[in-house]
Amino acid sequence: MHDDLDPLKQKLNIDITKFFTLLFEYKKSSSDINHICQGYLNLSNIFQIQLNDHEITPDDMLRIDDNTNGATFSMVYQNFQKHYYERYSTNMNKLVSYFGKSFELIQFLDSVSASDIDNLREAVNDSDDTLMNTKATLDLVMLKTFLEKIRCEIKKSKQETSSNFVLDRLVDCFESAVKLDQDKSKELILTSPLDNNQTLVPLHSHDKHPEYLIYAGIVFTVLTRFYLYEFGKREWHRKAPTNLVNLALRSRLQELNQQIVIINQILVDDVNHGISSDFANSVLETINGIKIQNIKHLAELIDQISNNEDDCYIRFGIENKKFIVISCKRAKESEARILKQNSIAQPRSKHLR
Incomplete structure (x- = not known):
């Protein structure tokens, strides 16, 4: 992009060149940026947190449209880059974007028990993969498990300090949950032999004779x-x-x-x-x-x-x-x-x- 603007640099002053660079960057990624902004707002809602204390918020970014003047756009976008887009890792922003474009699904998964996902699939189509195939079901279960890990990390973080739970601390919880997923060699200690989310009516009993x-x-x-x-x-x-x-x-x-x-x-x-x-x-x-x-x-x-x-x-x-x-x-x-x-x-x- 910077190379594309080289022919104009000699004819335009540095401020105008910088503005067009920002504008092209924004236009190129506006859809992803909007999902990220909406994701941060949704995160504050679902996990009851405060966004970072900055003058510029994701709300301001979402209000940018064709009627926004150049000075306002430049100020809002640069501040968003500084306090959100560049502050957190690419993987974190990608994860946040899912909370923007798939929030209804995430809200649903957060509200039900883990075993309800399998129950839902069987209640809807009873092993018929037409409506929801096995991979999709496993994806839902994995996402539900990840949400539960985040909840655990948030609870632990809140117990460790009495200060306000802000976005930076939530990001730390996300990164801890991701690390737990990635650490395959980590030993899992079961505090109880009973999973309280396990269904009382067995889903599968192929290996058992009827009693x-x-x-x-x-x-x-x-x-x-x-x-x-x-x-x-x-x-x-x-x-x-x-x-x-x-x-x-x-x-x-x-x-x-x-x-x-x-x-x-x-x-x-x-x-x-x-x-x-x-x-x-x-x-x-x-x-x-x-x-x-x-x-x-x-x-x-x-x-x-x-x-x-x-x-x-x-x-x-x-x-x-x-x-x-x-x-x-x-x-x-x-x-x-x-x-x-x-x-x-x-x-x-x-x-x-």
Whole structure:
């Protein structure tokens, strides 16, 4: 660009030459500059920070148009270069530009949990890459992870000092987050074995056999994504029972080995006479008032109650304050009969026996 102006230097004074140089630079990169300016403004909004204390702000740059006079343009642009464009690294400005041109996406990702990104993809197109392919999903997850790292760096920075959190400190947090990403040899220390953002309804369980337990003809199983797929691989979120869909999309793991145990169906027999088939696809919450943690816990409680008490009854607490009461004695007497009538080899899956 400077070479292009050489023929004019002899005919124009130095101030005019400098002005045209600035103007050409701005026109050449105006789109990127506007994205960077908008990005800095958006950063101050999403992370609640103060921009650097300068007379010239990114707002002033965004107000430049064809009606801006030369003196104003020259002053605003040079100050922007000094306090923003040249103050921070090229990579930082490039990163900031994404906050300018993709802010709605970034706001959305910042507002949801990490696992919601995978849930969103599966809820929208259920493994059909037409709407969102695997690479796009991974990109979203990586961006979400980066935003979480920035949040952690900001929190740590605010704890270290009581001074106002300004742009310079935010840039330091960004650079720390980037460094963590780039440092592949850095050992990650997990403070907890449980990810609180992990979905309670497993997204993938290809390597696991279905878990089930039959008691008095009531078939209990674990709610998984594959269970929901039985209602329609691509349309389960519309065809499966609403209560189960909501659990699949919104529930988060609170405890290790936690599962949602549901009633799959009722195998009709005298022992469960009067129990409506409407209980199918209902969530089991308690057994004799004890909250169920997982299907193994259910099996242990049934064994404990039925083996240690004479003429006992088990009260199954179902969602929406419903319940089923079963006689332990009659349940034992009916087991072989129910299995034979329904051609079922075992009353429980292997690891529950």
